[in-house]
Amino acid sequence: MTTKKETPKTEAMSNDEQVGFHKGALTTLAKERQELLKMVSIVEQLMQLHIKGLQELGVDLTKMAEMQQGQEGAQNQAGAAKKGPHKKIEDMLK
Numbered sequence: 001m002t003t004k005k006e007t008p009k010t011e012a013m014s015n016d017e018q019v020g021f022h023k024g025a026l027t028t029l030a031k032e033r034q035e036l037l038k039m040v041s042i043v044e045q046l047m048q049l050h051i052k053g054l055q056e057l058g059v060d061l062t063k064m065a066e067m068q069q070g071q072e073g074a075q076n077q078a079g080a081a082k083k084g085p086h087k088k089i090e091d092m093l094k
Helices: 008-056 061-082 089-093
Strands: none
Touching: 008 061
């Protein structure tokens, strides 16, 4: 098999293309993150309205949260034994 030697100009184009690709990806991801933050903000506002409504109806949310945390803690301990450790995104991309 013969191998081609790339000229410095070709290598530079390849690097430039790679730089452009990564910059474009980062720009897109930054815009996606901004939109996601807007969505989170809207969801948070809606949750606050529902919390306020429940409080006005006399529902004790603190008590409910404590009960739910106790239940989730037991479930998390049982689930941790079944599930393996979470994979990092870097490991998934390899």
